Amino acid sequence: MHATLREIRRNPEGILIAQRAFEEFVTSHDFRLPREVLYTGCGSSHFLSQPLAMATTRLGGRGFSTPCSELLYSREWYPIGRPELLVAISRSGETTEAIKALDALNVPRFALTAYESTLSKKADYALIVPATEESVVMTHSFTAFYFAFIQLLLHSRGLETYDAGLVKSLTEEVLGREEHIREIVNGFDFRNVIFLGSGILYPVALEAMLKMKEMALFWSEAYQTFEVRHGFKSIADGGTLVVLLVDEPFEWHEKLTKEFQGQKARVLTVGRRDTGADYFIEVPELSPPVNLVLYLPVIQLLAYYKAVERGLNPDRPRFLSKVVTW
Ligand code: F1P
Secondary structure (H helix, E strand, C coil): CCHHHHHHHCHHHHHHHHHHHHHHHHHHCCCCCCCEEEEEECCHHHHHHHHHHHHHHHCCCEEEEEEHHHHHHCHHHCCCCCCCEEEEEECCCCCHHHHHHCCCCCCCEEEEECCCCHHHHHCCEEEECCCCCCCCCCCHHHHHHHHHHHHHHHHHCCCCCCCHHHHHHHHHHHHCCHHHHHHHHHHCCCCEEEEEECHHHHHHHHHHHHHHHHHHCCCEEEEEHHHHHCCHHHHCCCCEEEEEEECCCCHHHHHHHHHHHHCCCEEEEEECCCCCCCEEEECCCCCCCCCHHHHHHHHHHHHHHHHHHCCCCCCCCCCCCCCCCC
């Protein structure tokens, strides 16, 4: 079995690893996340920084995210100001840009990583979530990092944290759709794929796009759901799969589904209710911002099975290394 598939199937275990890391952190540190936080990372870690920034804003603070390289070399173009905390995310903790990013601003520094690493040692605080992976691409570590940090965010605001056991079992339920996902991928030989998500599900669409590229070497795009109608949809035709990630669909999602079907594209809706799509994968109810973790196994499996269908080995992505250094 591919290591990547094993790692994807470890998503539920990742939740428990995250919960332990969160509990250890709060028992050993007298620490609360401040209101103004800048999040940074590279690749998947950057796509993880986005929903963390959104969740920070949603919970009454002000979260912002930027890739490490932009923070290092182009920060004057962004409304960065002087955040109260800089959170650098890196699975390996050895990515050059992430390590350098810690020095970009003269503010307290926090590392979110899987290992005791250069990054964790350099930061003022480190939340080490040991969801280690053999696979080159990030899968359950993304989920685990997100869950651990959301718990810390809720704890910092004096709010009730999530029940890790419940989230784990809902994640298992989603993984139960694996065979259905494989059938969808094998039953439609799509030539390109468009991922759509809104709000906190937009970064999931971005991560899905990256997973398709990394694992399956496959052309993929991602947009904020309704933005796709403004020109971008022209690309969709009989060879396109549109993956619509939506927690609470309303009339516009149904119209959008019909519109793509009118262009002969096929639509896969992933969410709580079908939108009249060609395929539907149900995601159980879980309140935002943690609902995101239930979408991750689905998009990871889609990319994994597309890679397998294309005769590729997702454990050895072309031109990619686990740690990008300069
Ligand atoms: C960042 C990253 C990964 C990507 C690839 C190259 O790694 O861009 O997101 O999948 O493996 O490295 P890290 O800083 O999170 O270790």
